[in-house]
Every structure is written in structure tokens, then in C-alpha cells.
Amino acid sequence: MSDLFRMGLILMVVGAVATAMLAGTDAVTSGPIAEAKRQELLKALRQVLPEGFDNEPDRDFIVVNDKRLEKQGAPTTIYRGRKGATNLGAAYTVVAPDGYSGDITIMMGVATGGTITSIQVLSHKETPGLGDKIVTTRWPDAFKGKTLNNIKWGVKKDSGDFDQFAGATITPRAIVGAVKRGLEYFVENEKTLFAQAAPVEKVAKEVKP
Amino acid sequence: MSETGTIIKNGLWDNNVIFVQLLGMCPLLGVSTNAINGIGMGLATTFVLVGSNIVVSWIRNFIPNDIRIPAYVIVIASFVTMIDLLMNAFFIDLHHVLGIFIPLIVVNCAILGRAEAFACKNNALASAYDGLATGLGFTLALVILGSVRELLGSGKWFDMDVMGSSYHPAIGFILPPGAFIVLGFILMTVRWFNLKRAKQQVSPPSSHCALP
Numbered sequence: 001m002s003d004l005f006r007m008g009l010i011l012m013v014v015g016a017v018a019t020a021m022l023a024g025t026d027a028v029t030s031g032p033i034a035e036a037k038r039q040e041l042l043k044a045l046r047q048v049l050p051e052g053f054d055n056e057p058d059r060d061f062i063v064v065n066d067k068r069l070e071k072q073g074a075p076t077t078i079y080r081g082r083k084g085a086t087n088l089g090a091a092y093t094v095v096a097p098d099g100y101s102g103d104i105t106i107m108m109g110v111a112t113g114g115t116i117t118s119i120q121v122l123s124h125k126e127t128p129g130l131g132d133k134i135v136t137t138r139w140p141d142a143f144k145g146k147t148l149n150n151i152k153w154g155v156k157k158d159s160g161d162f163d164q165f166a167g168a169t170i171t172p173r174a175i176v177g178a179v180k181r182g183l184e185y186f187v188e189n190e191k192t193l194f195a196q197a198a199p200v201e202k203v204a205k206e207v208k209p
Numbered sequence: 210m211s212e213t214g215t216i217i218k219n220g221l222w223d224n225n226v227i228f229v230q231l232l233g234m235c236p237l238l239g240v241s242t243n244a245i246n247g248i249g250m251g252l253a254t255t256f257v258l259v260g261s262n263i264v265v266s267w268i269r270n271f272i273p274n275d276i277r278i279p280a281y282v283i284v285i286a287s288f289v290t291m292i293d294l295l296m297n298a299f300f301i302d303l304h305h306v307l308g309i310f311i312p313l314i315v316v317n318c319a320i321l322g323r324a325e326a327f328a329c330k331n332n333a334l335a336s337a338y339d340g341l342a343t344g345l346g347f348t349l350a351l352v353i354l355g356s357v358r359e360l361l362g363s364g365k366w367f368d369m370d371v372m373g374s375s376y377h378p379a380i381g382f383i384l385p386p387g388a389f390i391v392l393g394f395i396l397m398t399v400r401w402f403n404l405k406r407a408k409q410q411v412s413p414p415s416s417h418c419a420l421p
Contacts, residue, residue: 018287032298129380
């Protein structure tokens with residue numbers, strides 16, 4: 001019995017020392033991790049938002065729920081780019097649930113008036129060499145400058161205007177569909193998107209480094 | 210040969226975790242789609258191996274035999290979490306590539322295997338050498354497998370086009386089945402090479418097929 005007790009004690013000591021080490025590492029790294037994540041988000045936003053914004057879009061955001069953006073209307077964050085009092089555009093993610101394998105998350109930027117500035121695939125699980133051409137080629141550039149009306153939305157196989165890849169139609173089709181839904185959402189809600197104030201609490205929390 | 214030399218030779222080749230012991234298959238097959246991933250995963254594993262081997266060697270005399278496995282697992286898991294956090298904070302680009310594979314290092318049985326087979330019986334310095342050599346041997350295997358798969362599967366090597374534009378990549382080699390096929394051929398080559406060498410030396414190396 002005392003042997004059992006001793007072993008438990010030793011394991012407890014090992015666990016306690018390991019926990020202390022991890023707590024120390026976390027204390028050192030949590031600041032840099034938060035900063036690195038923020039820089040990364042800003043970088044992604046800079047790539048898709050219209051050029052010339054002078055606010056901090058990662059702190060000027062609203063959270064919405066819409067089935068067209070996220071599966072089952074899960075919350076989506078909409079980041080807004082403004083120059084002074086002028087609204088330039090918004091950036092947000094859309095999820096394409098109908099890719100070849102798993103969800104495809106796309107960050108899209110739309111300028112006021114409903115013109116796409118740029119899209120970027122953030123995460124996907126498509127087949128390497130086939131569907132992953134959405135990140136290895138310049139295919140997403142085809143979306144630049146498109147509105148709901150100046151192009152036929154759909155891949156060529158569906159008599160639309162967007163290229164598909166040889167051997168991979170499902171992936172581009174999913175993305176075209178998701179971006180179209182995202183754009184429709186923007187056009188419908190454009191006025192209210194820029195009017196709402198950013199949630200104060202969350203901003204305050206994020207300001208703390 | 211000196212003792213340190215033997216340890217290093219064992220880890221790198223004679224008792225290589227992949228080619229001879231066939232341990233740590235899961236991260237090997239998962240990340241070896243190209244050579245760069247192989248190097249990153251290999252070095253991260255090497256770091257964990259050296260760290261866990263040293264600590265296991267330090268505490269080997271305080272830990273009763275019955276609870277050594279849970280104690281070692283705590284040590285290994287702590288090192289992996291630390292490297293995960295540090296990488297996330299200071300090498301975020303590398304973390305993007307390897308992020309989902311880092312937790313896999315915990316279940317890489319090569320690490321627990323070295324703790325069990327070597328670190329719990331030897332001093333810290335020898336254990337550190339063993340961890341380093343085993344880790345580099347693992348890295349070697351990952352880079353070889355990753356290079357072959359990248360060359361055949363996407364016509365590139367370290368992200369550089371080397372096969373020319375007329376080469377049509379065989380996608381199968383990047384997909385999971387390709388990993389098994391290439392690994393099989395590499396194992397065949399390594400064994401053939403070792404058998405040939407053993408014949409020349411007359412006395413066959415005893416470490417072959419001897420699981421620790």
C-alpha cells in the first residue's frame with residue numbers, strides 16, 4: 001500500500017513539474033502568438049480588401065449569421081475597410097461545403113458597389129495535383145473585378161464563364177458557388193454592413209496584447 | 210569504434226528507426242509528400258528526441274519501474290507541446306506547414322522506443338547522442354521518401370522544377386497509397402544493399418531485425 005502511495009506521489013511530482021514548465025512556456029509565447037496571428041490576419045485582409053484603407057480592419061468588424069456564408073448560419077466575421085469616413089469595402093470568409101473532400105474556406109474582399117477585389121483560399125483538403133490548383137495556380141485571379149452581372153456565374157461545364165481544371169470540376173464549381181453566394185449576401189446587405197458599430201467588448205479584449 | 214561512434218552509426222543507419230525498426234510510420238507516411246516537409250518534421254522530431262532522451266536519462270533512477278511508461282509519456286508530451294507553442298510564436302510559416310503534424314510527434318513510437326530501449330539505461334550524454342543520431346536517421350528517411358514522392362508526384366525537388374515541362378506528374382505518388390509503394394521499394398533497396406554488404410564482410414551485423 002505504501003508502495004502504491006509512493007508511486008502516485010512520484011507521478012504527481014512529474015506531472016506538476018511538467019505543468020509548471022508548460023505554464024512557463026505559455027506565459028512566454030502567448031503574447032508573440034497573438035501578435036503573429038494578428039499580423040497574419042492583417043496580411044490576408046490587405047490582400048483582399050480594396051487598396052488605400054487607413055483604419056484597422058481587424059478591429060473594425062461585425063459578426064453576422066447567414067446560411068450563405070457559413071454552414072447552418074454559424075457566425076461569420078466581416079472586416080470593414082474604410083478611408084476616413086468613406087467605406088471602401090469589406091472582407092469576410094465564405095465556406096464551400098460541397099468541395100471534393102471537406103470544406104473549403106475562402107476569404108473574399110468586395111468593394112462597395114458589389115465588385116470583387118480579390119479572393120484567397122484559406123484552407124482546403126482537395127486532391128493534390130488536381131483540385132489544389134485553386135492554390136497552386138493563379139486561378140483565383142479570375143474573380144477580380146467581377147460583379148453579379150458582368151459575368152456568367154458557373155464553371156464552363158455548367159455553361160458559365162469560369163475555367164474548370166482537367167479532371168477536377170467539383171472544386172472550382174464549389175468555389176464559384178460559394179463566392180457567388182457571398183457576393184449576393186454583400187449586395188443585399190451592403191448598407192447595414194457598414195452602418196453597425198463594432199462590438200465594443202471584443203475590441204477592448206483584443207487591444208490588450 | 211568508440212562508443213559514441215557506434216551510437217551514431219546505429220541511429221543513422223544500422224538500426225535506423227524507419228529502415229530497420231519500422232517505427233514511426235504514421236508521421237513518415239503523413240508528411241512525406243515533399244522534401245521540405247520531411248526536413249521540418251525530421252528536425253522537430255530530433256529536437257523532441259534529444260530533449261526527452263536527456264530528461265528520461267536524468268530521472269531514470271527516481272522513477273519506479275511500474276510507472277515508467279506514464280512518466281515518459283508526460284515528458285514527451287510536454288516537449289511536444291513546448292515545441293508546438295514555440296514554433297507557433299516564432300516560426301509561424303513553418304508552423305502552417307507542420308502544424309497539424311506536430312501533435313503527431315507524441316504518438317511517434319520511435320520516441321518512446323528510444324526512451325525505453327536506450328535512455329532509461331544510459332547516462333544523459335550518451336542518451337543525447339542517441340537521440341540526435343536516431344532523429345537524424347529519421348530525418349534522412351523522411352527526406353529520401355519525400356524527395357522520391359515529390360519528384361515522381363509533382364516533378365519538383367525542394368519546390369524547384371527539375372523534371373522539365375514535358376514530364377507529366379504521377380499524382381498517385383503524392384496520395385497516401387504512393388507513400389506505401391515508395392516506402393516498400395526503399396526498404397527493398399536498403400535491405401538489398403545491407404545484405405550485399407554483409408556478404409562481403411562475412412560476419413553479418415547482429416543488429417538487423419532485432420527489435421529493442
